[in-house]
Amino acid sequence: MFKQRKHQLEETKFRGRCSECYQEMVLQGGRKHAQLVTRQIRTKCLGCNIFFCMPCFFNTHYYSDFFLRLC
Numbered sequence: 001m002f003k004q005r006k007h008q009l010e011e012t013k014f015r016g017r018c019s020e021c022y023q024e025m026v027l028q029g030g031r032k033h034a035q036l037v038t039r040q041i042r043t044k045c046l047g048c049n050i051f052f053c054m055p056c057f058f059n060t061h062y063y064s065d066f067f068l069r070l071c
């Protein structure tokens with residue numbers, strides 16, 4: 001069972017790559033390519049503890065059943 005956690009984007013002190021964008025780039029051109037082209041961002045979802053850029057956060061949390069399953 002998933003515990004209900006709060007999913008919200010939070011600005012962090014650290015820079016990271018959006019995991020969704022990164023995966024997408026890996027699929028397109030491999031890991032080296034992904035590391036070169038995925039821009040670094042500072043926003044992270046508190047609930048997932050994963051870096052997300054704004055568009056990917058909304059895609060994964062509101063426009064798919066991913067979010068519904070967690071609730």
Ligand SMILES: [Zn+2]
Pocket residue numbers: 018019020021022052053054055056057
């Ligand atoms: Zn992204």
Ligand SMILES: [Zn+2]
Pocket residue numbers: 006007008045046047048049061
């Ligand atoms: Zn989340």
